[in-house]
Amino acid sequence: MKSARSPVAVWRGRDLLDGRVVESTTVILRTRGCRWNRCVMCGYAQEGVDASAEDIIAQFRSILERVRDAELVKIYTSGSFLDPVEVPEAARLDILRSLRDTNVRRLVIESRPEHIDRPALEQILSFMDVEIGIGLESSSDLVRRHLINKGFTFSDFARASDLIHSLGGRVKTYILLKPPGLSEMDAIADALRSAIDAEPHSDIISVNLCNVQRNTPLERMWQRGSYRPPWLWSAVEVLRDSSLGVPVICDPVGAGAKRGPHNCGRCDEYVADAIRSFSLSQSRADLNVDCSCRSVWRKVVELEDVSFGTPLV
Missing domain, CATH: 3.30.750.200 (Transcription Regulator spoIIAA)
Structure with a gap:
């Protein structure tokens, strides 16, 4: 059974960061999934559950220690991190505040264009x-x-x-x-x-x-x-x-x-x-x-x- 308080997956890897190969951590949070959910090749939304802001916060806090020492962290949601319906603002802010106190130099997220607006960008870029x-x-x-x-x-x-x-x-x-x-x-x-x-x-x-x-x-x-x-x-x-x-x-x-x-x-x-x-x-x-x-x-x-x-x- 899929738990709203457990991420889909977490793994370590290596990625490019400004021309250097660095240690990275990839996190896939379990959310309700992509609101569009009509692309012919995509089945990621099937991992979704009706996760609240508190659920998403709990998911990330449960793996925070596996993130702290990575220079690059990728947080994916099988949808759009900037979609406030999929990732409520309270959850997004809690994740950003948690990362601000680590060694993470760059955060990688994903979003469809319709969720990319000035207020959301200014907020997230103010952290890192x-x-x-x-x-x-x-x-x-x-x-x-x-x-x-x-x-x-x-x-x-x-x-x-x-x-x-x-x-x-x-x-x-x-x-x-x-x-x-x-x-x-x-x-x-x-x-x-x-x-x-x-x-x-x-x-x-x-x-x-x-x-x-x-x-x-x-x-x-x-x-x-x-x-x-x-x-x-x-x-x-x-x-x-x-x-x-x-x-x-x-x-x-x-x-x-x-x-x-x-x-x-x-x-x-x-x-x-x-x-x-x-x-x-x-x-x-x-x-x-x-x-x-x-x-x-x-x-x-x-x-x-x-x-x-x-x-x-």
């Missing part, structure tokens, strides 16, 4: 250095509206990002590799174009590899055989070809699983580790990996556009 993640997914309004059902436009993203920067905050932009409805080739091209379009509004870009979450429209497509998660080689291609003035990172969640990004199975862990290494080093040398299945991937990229929407492999 904050980076706000926005799930742009694609810079194409057509892809975002018709294939993802994201519910906001590129101009909404740009407005929110510009407001964050005007007040001294940072922006982390999420790009989705292979939304449903795109071939492998089109997915690579869309991610590269989206990264270029997002760069002027971003301090860091995270390429998120689409995975098949349970009880989502995407899962039904996958079960019918009309969707395959992206190849890890496609992520390597995007990272290698992204020549931007901001860091581009990727954490291949679920790599090697049928529902997650994968290659042939033999090289999945090896290639996923290379992607993680690149994300910390920003050195393309870390992406110099190979496997015999790479030739199969090249054929998929070449031929999938004529397969009438059905993944080849």
Whole structure:
């Protein structure tokens, strides 16, 4: 049974902070979840419960000791940290006050653009250095509206990002590799174009590899055989070809699983580790990996556009 007083997950890791690799802590708080909750690939809201401000405060205080010595802390909610319905102001303020007395140098949160306004930003930025993640997914309004059902436009993203920067905050932009409805080739091209379009509004870009979450429209497509998660080689291609003035990172969640990004199975862990290494080093040398299945991937990229929407492999 899900407890309103227990976070979904907490784990330690390593992340980039102003060009340095530092210890980080990621916390996923259990809230009522994203109010939009209509994106075709997202099942995170299923973790939600009707958590009050007091519940959320109790969740964070229960793991505060695991946060104190990290230089970078990421607090996610499966929705928007700045949504006052999902995270009441009392809970947000208590978390910020708790972090102010630690060694944390930067807080990373996430929010949809509609919850990013001047009062909320001024409040949170008065406590500490904050980076706000926005799930742009694609810079194409057509892809975002018709294939993802994201519910906001590129101009909404740009407005929110510009407001964050005007007040001294940072922006982390999420790009989705292979939304449903795109071939492998089109997915690579869309991610590269989206990264270029997002760069002027971003301090860091995270390429998120689409995975098949349970009880989502995407899962039904996958079960019918009309969707395959992206190849890890496609992520390597995007990272290698992204020549931007901001860091581009990727954490291949679920790599090697049928529902997650994968290659042939033999090289999945090896290639996923290379992607993680690149994300910390920003050195393309870390992406110099190979496997015999790479030739199969090249054929998929070449031929999938004529397969009438059905993944080849």
